Amino acid sequence: MVKRFFEFVKYDPETGVFSWAKSPNANSPKDSIAGSTDTAGYRRISLLGKQVSAHRLAVLWMTGSTPECEVDHINGIRSDNRWANLRVCDQSQNRQNVNIRSDNKVGVKGVRITKNGRFEAQVIANKTRKSATFITLSEAAEWVRSTRLAMHGEFAKHA
Known part of the structure; x- marks a missing residue:
């Protein structure tokens, strides 16, 4: 064939x-x-x-x-x-290289605003999930970016 x-x-x-x-x-x-x-x-x-x-x-x-x-x-x-x-x-690496979700309300991939106004950041790779909560969006954005680089390597995509 x-x-x-x-x-x-x-x-x-x-x-x-x-x-x-x-x-x-x-x-x-x-x-x-x-x-x-x-x-x-x-x-x-x-x-x-x-x-x-x-x-x-x-x-x-x-x-x-x-x-x-x-x-x-x-x-x-x-x-x-x-x-x-x-x-x-592999499938996990392919999922890491995705764009920001259209329903993201804060404009930073992997960050959402919680009910109490804090910012929860999350990164997942190979069924391992890391998350942290921050008072400011800039802290959450910095954490998610550095964590994504560490976990995703060459497949990291920030936008």
Whole structure:
């Protein structure tokens, strides 16, 4: 299946774009961009009755093996499949590289305001949770940032 797939597509690691090496049908001419963007923002390519995520296909293309875990988009843009923007990771690491929640009321990822007006900061990694409560938002923000760096390492994302 994979070998057959690679007969039809080509990948440019600099741009992250998959294009058709040969036309799979009348609607997809040779050299046109392969696939489409799904409702979640990921590029998906359909061929031979299968749908494949472009970021997973890029890892297979570049390494020669199918990623057993997840593939993270470093910059958080799900359609950006440049090789420099992809990394194989586990589920916990992939969850660390998420944007601030839309319902966050204080503007700092990992910090919420409690009923008594204090600021609770929380960081989770690999089922380990650390939390602390602070009087000021700036103290909570500083703590959550340094704790996130310590716990998440290269996967830390602060915004």
